[in-house]
Amino acid sequence: xxxxxxxxxxxxxxxEMTVLADNISRVKDSIAAAAVKSGVRADDILLxxxxxxxxxxxxxxxxxxxxxxxxxxxxQEAAQKLPLIIEPYDGFHFIGHLQTNxxxxxxxxxxxxxxxxxxxxxxxxxxxxxxxLIKKQEILLQVNTSGExxxxxxxxxxxxxxxxxxxxxxxxVIKGLMTIGRLSESAEDSxxxxxxxxxxxxxxxxxxxxxxDLKWLSMGMTSDYQIAIEEGANLVRIGSxxxxxxxxxxxx
Ligand SMILES: *Cc1c(COP(=O)(O)O)cnc(C)c1O
Numbered sequence: 001x002x003x004x005x006x007x008x009x010x011x012x013x014x015x016e017m018t019v020l021a022d023n024i025s026r027v028k029d030s031i032a033a034a035a036v037k038s039g040v041r042a043d044d045i046l047l048x049x050x051x052x053x054x055x056x057x058x059x060x061x062x063x064x065x066x067x068x069x070x071x072x073x074x075x076q077e078a079a080q081k082l083p084l085i086i087e088p089y090d091g092f093h094f095i096g097h098l099q100t101n102x103x104x105x106x107x108x109x110x111x112x113x114x115x116x117x118x119x120x121x122x123x124x125x126x127x128x129x130x131x132x133l134i135k136k137q138e139i140l141l142q143v144n145t146s147g148e149x150x151x152x153x154x155x156x157x158x159x160x161x162x163x164x165x166x167x168x169x170x171x172x173v174i175k176g177l178m179t180i181g182r183l184s185e186s187a188e189d190s191x192x193x194x195x196x197x198x199x200x201x202x203x204x205x206x207x208x209x210x211x212x213d214l215k216w217l218s219m220g221m222t223s224d225y226q227i228a229i230e231e232g233a234n235l236v237r238i239g240s241x242x243x244x245x246x247x248x249x250x251x252x
Contacts, residue, residue: 021065027241030225034225051243052073052074068089117139178197222240
């Protein structure tokens with residue numbers, strides 16, 4: 001994934017309902033096709049629409065068009081947008097790199113799932129603030145399965161130790177693992193990353209760590225979600241295929 005310099009105050013992208021509804025049904029069809037191929041039920045795969053850079057108006061339209069879960073990757077952008085979302089939804093997901101000084105602002109937005117926990121330091125901060133707010137926060141642990149330098153995520157070899165330590169924090173609930181497939185010309189290249197995450201999840205289950213419920217494998221984006229589903233993803237995070245290309249400046 002490219003590392004964009006993103007300006008939170010330039011969230012200007014808007015869309016038309018018909019285009020959006022078409023895109024969503026196309027994505028749902030192709031999720032269903034991939035599910036058939038991998039022998040799982042389409043209903044068991046959660047589609048999280050990634051709404052970063054898109055206006056609250058567009059998010060409201062997507063919710064009208066049948067999206068139930070959406071994800072953002074910047075706390076400040078989410079904090080500006082969420083108060084403007086008037087359509088009901090089932091879950092707001094946080095999928096981006098999270099700094100400890102933004103945790104409090106994030107938890108106030110009531111995320112149903114934070115996908116990007118990759119250190120004990122960050123987990124402890126979320127645990128502390130969740131405790132202050134008297135809530136249990138569901139999280140995923142992000143793993144750097146591709147070994148690329150610019151990717152967040154804990155190293156695969158560190159995962160068991162991290163899970164063991166995080167599972168002792170009283171206000172966090174580990175619900176699974178998340179990864180981002182490698183940046184490559186061919187989506188097929190991500191297959192090994194997704195396969196590794198699935199294997200890590202199976203290894204963890206075999207450890208019988210008490211209270212651990214690894215429900216979600218969050219993997220797959222616009223370019224590679226069919227492959228992720230074939231490799232066992234049951235949560236896909238899809239932006240561009242629903243909302244079109246993102247613009248990170250004022251051009252439109
Ligand atoms: C932006 C983003 C996505 C969605 O990317 P698309 O290629 O537009 O589908 C998924 N996951 C994360 C972590 C992201 O930051």
